[in-house]
Amino acid sequence: MADDKKLVEAITSMDVDFAQWYTDVVKKAELIDYTSVKGCMVIKPAGYAIWELIQSQLDARFKETGVENVYLPMFIPESLLQKEKDHVEGFAPEVAWVTHGGLEPLQERMCVRPTSETLFCDFYANEIHSYRDLPKVYNQWCSVVRWEKTTRPFLRSREFLWQEGHTAHATAEDAEARTIQMLNVYADFLENVLAIPVIKGQKTDKEKFAGAVATYTIEALMHDGKALQSGTSHNFGDGFAKAFGIQYTSKENKLEYVHQTSWGMTTRLIGAIIMVHGDNSGLVLPPRVAPVQVAIIPIQQKKEGVLDKAYELKERLKGFRVKVDDTDKSPGWKFSEQEMRGIPVRIEIGPRDIEANKAILVRRDNGEKKEINLDNLETEIATLLDTIQVEMLERARAHREEHTYTATDYATFLDILDNKPGFVKAMWCGERACEDKIKEDAQATSRCMPFEQEKIANTCICCGKPAEKMVYWGKAY
Amino acid sequence: MADDKKLVEAITSMDVDFAQWYTDVVKKAELIDYTSVKGCMVIKPAGYAIWELIQSQLDARFKETGVENVYLPMFIPESLLQKEKDHVEGFAPEVAWVTHGGLEPLQERMCVRPTSETLFCDFYANEIHSYRDLPKVYNQWCSVVRWEKTTRPFLRSREFLWQEGHTAHATAEDAEARTIQMLNVYADFLENVLAIPVIKGQKTDKEKFAGAVATYTIEALMHDGKALQSGTSHNFGDGFAKAFGIQYTSKENKLEYVHQTSWGMTTRLIGAIIMVHGDNSGLVLPPRVAPVQVAIIPIQQKKEGVLDKAYELKERLKGFRVKVDDTDKSPGWKFSEQEMRGIPVRIEIGPRDIEANKAILVRRDNGEKKEINLDNLETEIATLLDTIQVEMLERARAHREEHTYTATDYATFLDILDNKPGFVKAMWCGERACEDKIKEDAQATSRCMPFEQEKIANTCICCGKPAEKMVYWGKAY
Numbered sequence: 001m002a003d004d005k006k007l008v009e010a011i012t013s014m015d016v017d018f019a020q021w022y023t024d025v026v027k028k029a030e031l032i033d034y035t036s037v038k039g040c041m042v043i044k045p046a047g048y049a050i051w052e053l054i055q056s057q058l059d060a061r062f063k064e065t066g067v068e069n070v071y072l073p074m075f076i077p078e079s080l081l082q083k084e085k086d087h088v089e090g091f092a093p094e095v096a097w098v099t100h101g102g103l104e105p106l107q108e109r110m111c112v113r114p115t116s117e118t119l120f121c122d123f124y125a126n127e128i129h130s131y132r133d134l135p136k137v138y139n140q141w142c143s144v145v146r147w148e149k150t151t152r153p154f155l156r157s158r159e160f161l162w163q164e165g166h167t168a169h170a171t172a173e174d175a176e177a178r179t180i181q182m183l184n185v186y187a188d189f190l191e192n193v194l195a196i197p198v199i200k201g202q203k204t205d206k207e208k209f210a211g212a213v214a215t216y217t218i219e220a221l222m223h224d225g226k227a228l229q230s231g232t233s234h235n236f237g238d239g240f241a242k243a244f245g246i247q248y249t250s251k252e253n254k255l256e257y258v259h260q261t262s263w264g265m266t267t268r269l270i271g272a273i274i275m276v277h278g279d280n281s282g283l284v285l286p287p288r289v290a291p292v293q294v295a296i297i298p299i300q301q302k303k304e305g306v307l308d309k310a311y312e313l314k315e316r317l318k319g320f321r322v323k324v325d326d327t328d329k330s331p332g333w334k335f336s337e338q339e340m341r342g343i344p345v346r347i348e349i350g351p352r353d354i355e356a357n358k359a360i361l362v363r364r365d366n367g368e369k370k371e372i373n374l375d376n377l378e379t380e381i382a383t384l385l386d387t388i389q390v391e392m393l394e395r396a397r398a399h400r401e402e403h404t405y406t407a408t409d410y411a412t413f414l415d416i417l418d419n420k421p422g423f424v425k426a427m428w429c430g431e432r433a434c435e436d437k438i439k440e441d442a443q444a445t446s447r448c449m450p451f452e453q454e455k456i457a458n459t460c461i462c463c464g465k466p467a468e469k470m471v472y473w474g475k476a477y
Numbered sequence: 478m479a480d481d482k483k484l485v486e487a488i489t490s491m492d493v494d495f496a497q498w499y500t501d502v503v504k505k506a507e508l509i510d511y512t513s514v515k516g517c518m519v520i521k522p523a524g525y526a527i528w529e530l531i532q533s534q535l536d537a538r539f540k541e542t543g544v545e546n547v548y549l550p551m552f553i554p555e556s557l558l559q560k561e562k563d564h565v566e567g568f569a570p571e572v573a574w575v576t577h578g579g580l581e582p583l584q585e586r587m588c589v590r591p592t593s594e595t596l597f598c599d600f601y602a603n604e605i606h607s608y609r610d611l612p613k614v615y616n617q618w619c620s621v622v623r624w625e626k627t628t629r630p631f632l633r634s635r636e637f638l639w640q641e642g643h644t645a646h647a648t649a650e651d652a653e654a655r656t657i658q659m660l661n662v663y664a665d666f667l668e669n670v671l672a673i674p675v676i677k678g679q680k681t682d683k684e685k686f687a688g689a690v691a692t693y694t695i696e697a698l699m700h701d702g703k704a705l706q707s708g709t710s711h712n713f714g715d716g717f718a719k720a721f722g723i724q725y726t727s728k729e730n731k732l733e734y735v736h737q738t739s740w741g742m743t744t745r746l747i748g749a750i751i752m753v754h755g756d757n758s759g760l761v762l763p764p765r766v767a768p769v770q771v772a773i774i775p776i777q778q779k780k781e782g783v784l785d786k787a788y789e790l791k792e793r794l795k796g797f798r799v800k801v802d803d804t805d806k807s808p809g810w811k812f813s814e815q816e817m818r819g820i821p822v823r824i825e826i827g828p829r830d831i832e833a834n835k836a837i838l839v840r841r842d843n844g845e846k847k848e849i850n851l852d853n854l855e856t857e858i859a860t861l862l863d864t865i866q867v868e869m870l871e872r873a874r875a876h877r878e879e880h881t882y883t884a885t886d887y888a889t890f891l892d893i894l895d896n897k898p899g900f901v902k903a904m905w906c907g908e909r910a911c912e913d914k915i916k917e918d919a920q921a922t923s924r925c926m927p928f929e930q931e932k933i934a935n936t937c938i939c940c941g942k943p944a945e946k947m948v949y950w951g952k953a954y
Contacts, residue, residue, distance in 0.1 A: 033604070035550055035596070036554055036557055037552050037553070037554060037587065040550035040551075040552065042547060042548070042550070043547060044547055045545035045546065045547055049546070052546065068522035069522065069525050070520060070522055071525055073514040074551075074622070074636055075514050075636070076514070077514060080513055093579050096577070098573045098575050098576075100574040101573050101574075101624035102572065103570060110514070112589070119512070119514075122513050123519050127510070143548075143551060147578035159552070161548060
């Protein structure tokens with residue numbers, strides 16, 4: 001048992017250094033590894049399996065709303081990227097450029113897609129002719145590249161995996177309805193699958209997507225009180241349609257521009273899971289995205305019948321994702337590993353348990369232990385996983401509520417932003433200048449104008465002019 | 478019913494011009510579209526849905542053998558690509574080079590991965606230290622880029638989707654066993670899911686992968702008598718391990734190099750499905766990869782009860798992928814569309830059928846019609862889909878047998894290659910010179926040295942020297 005010598009290495013406490021804690025968890029839970037390609041990472045099996053569970057469950061929700069998947073090229077010719085003015089200004093500074101194909105220089109350089117609006121528009125301009133061709137509700141799963149200067153695993157990397165939905169509609173109303181529909185799909189997915197509560201709202205003009213008329217967002221609060229933009233849904237109006245000439249003949253035989261949307265979520269969600277649920281023992285995974293939901297750890301596994309019993313329990317739990325840890329490590333080491341990897345439930349089973357027809361279940365999220373009668377194994381596990389899923393969401397919601405503040409004067413507002421990590425609700429006049437000042441004074445940004453508005457004051461927190469909008473402010477990843 | 482005016486456009490007959498027939502089917506079954514990015518294509522919903530079915534079923538088979546999925550960067554720094562000599566020579570002429578990130582030139586240019594051996598080796602060199610770390614059996618689903626001069630949808634495009642498995646083992650025997658295991662997974666998948674029979678064998682040195690010790694292949698015969706290499710599995714020995722320094726400490730505490738494999742299949746499989754099963758009415762999909770398995774086409778759908786009945790049948794067929802065509806097109810148009818898209822079974826249901834509690838089932842693969850009692854709908858459909866799946870494989874196998882020839886003298890050999898499209902079995906001495914000569918004389922290549930050898934002569938078909946190996950020869954895509 002040579003492994004016993006090294007034991008699970010300690011990770012930095014999240015209270016001491018949250019950023020270092022995050023990096024430690026990401027590495028020690030074996031989610032990612034760094035590579036020779038600066039700013040890019042390897043997503044290792046334990047990390048990629050989470051992405052597969054996100055992908056399959058999100059994709060099923062998309063398809064229920066009529067989404068169809070497609071695949072477009074990864075390259076965008078420079079002239080195509082330049083067709084929509086705001087869009088190219090937003091993305092050109094951070095794209096990777098391909099200049100040579102094989103041994104020859106290209107006639108026109110191409111960027112690796114940072115996002116695919118321009119390609120979808122080019123495609124739709126060929127595909128859409130009549131009102132019968134609408135709506136188009138397409139999505140693709142792919143990787144994109146943004147040449148960021150500073151990178152962090154999952155949160156900001158030069159290449160990341162995502163889905164990008166791109167739709168075209170006959171009317172402005174249809175486009176707006178789809179934009180909101182997909183935001184709701186995202187919010188529901190985060191709450192019910194990832195156990196992460198979100199604030200739904202609209203981005204200010206300053207924070208909206210390059211080329212969009214309106215950007216909607218779901219904002220989540222991490223354990224350290226910083227916000228994470230977790231998914232966005234954009235209404236483009238007919239701006240791209242005009243730039244790319246995407247027109248259709250209406251029922252009334254008139255030539256009209258289409259109205260478009262796009263919406264995306266990324267591997268950054270894995271970062272959100274880590275930072276919302278993790279603790280000082282490592283990762284804590286919600287059961288619905290846990291690649292392994294139950295770890296069966298045999299005690300005194302060399303005694304006759306113990307391993308057989310462990311496999312028998314696994315066999316009985318076929319409807320769940322279960323692993324027996326039958327390596328030659330000590331039980332203590334196995335417990336630490338299971339905790340580091342965030343496996344929601346551990347079953348401890350040894351000779352005395354077997355004799356008494358019992359087992360110990362241990363919850364990863366709160367450490368609670370429970371002795372169960374093995375006759376009830378299947379229902380106990382099913383109930384426990386459901387309970388954990390629900391309670392993780394409740395706990396995250398309580399944490400967010402505890403870290404959401406209200407400010408009605410600027411001094412208090414800045415004091416909260418300086419000293420109390422979390423969201424601050426405050427009124428805003430709608431002027432960019434106030435957003436810029438707040439950014440400068442407090443390094444905080446407007447996270448969103450929430451759909452659920454409260455009139456907590458009549459005037460802007462910054463300039464004192466009349467204000468209609470309540471905004472969530474915060475520091476963000 | 479404005480659509481009635483245009484009817485389904487005719488496609489070129491496959492006997493007149495097979496290449497044009499292929500292009501027509503690909504376009505008119507709405508599998509792909511061309512783009513502004515030369516040599517790259519859009520995979521449209523009908524095409525991508527086939528890929529999703531390939532991907533999910535192949536991935537499940539991989540996981541049964543212990544494969545874990547990962548994701549590595551899409552970029553390879555030039556210095557990394559150059560570490561293995563044969564490999565860089567094989568791929569450097571056809572890669573796309575990224576030279577700028579944002580507004581700055583890169584210190585070192587990077588290519589977009591044409592395949593990821595070098596990245597996996599770099600990763601494994603960090604990950605593997607002890608015999609306990611072995612084997613590593615990783616796979617990734619991604620897109621790759623090869624800057625081809627001539628492109629054809631699915632068969633050869635500058636960017637394509639694939640999976641690439643990369644494994645590392647303690648011994649040469651383990652690596653060889655995994656190489657053959659994955660070839661068998663591929664062969665089984667093609668036969669049982671895609672209904673495409675394959676020849677399993679080894680590539681000659683001339684045709685093997687750049688950097689491999691041995692390349693194994695599955696070769697399929699298309700309807701026009703040309704071969705399509707449909708999947709390959711490579712044994713690298715310890716060549717890459719030596720180039721990249723991938724070493725582990727053995728149980729005996731000795732430092733050893735790992736032995737590696739890689740194996741891949743691509744969206745080219747969709748091209749194979751089209752060219753093996755398609756006919757002059759369009760695509761013919763095997764039920765197991767048909768995004769829609771059953772099209773219910775109502776007759777006189779405006780009559781009361783007809784559409785309701787169609788939806789009722791769909792509801793009863795929940796275990797299958799079923800679509801009701803309730804558009805305002807004529808039944809004839811709908812039939813043509815269903816045929817063009819290759820949907821395996823059509824259910825025709827009209828007022829008289831409903832009254833008699835009957836329906837007509839029509840098979841896409843051979844046009845056979847059958848009247849059924851609606852009470853037996855579920856079992857009739859289940860049986861029919863199974864029958865179609867099996868008979869499509871049998872038909873493809875019979876076609877291949879009819880187009881497989883044997884030659885024992887060079888004149889006959891050349892005559893067959895010139896005049897009888899198909900495989901030709903002939904003996905080979907093992908010399909590259911004979912392969913080169915055959916390529917020049919007949920534009921044919923060695924497809925593989927099949928595992929099932931037959932001694933059809935004692936001497937090489939080309940040079941007359943003693944020969945041990947029987948080879949399948951043919952013209953190929």
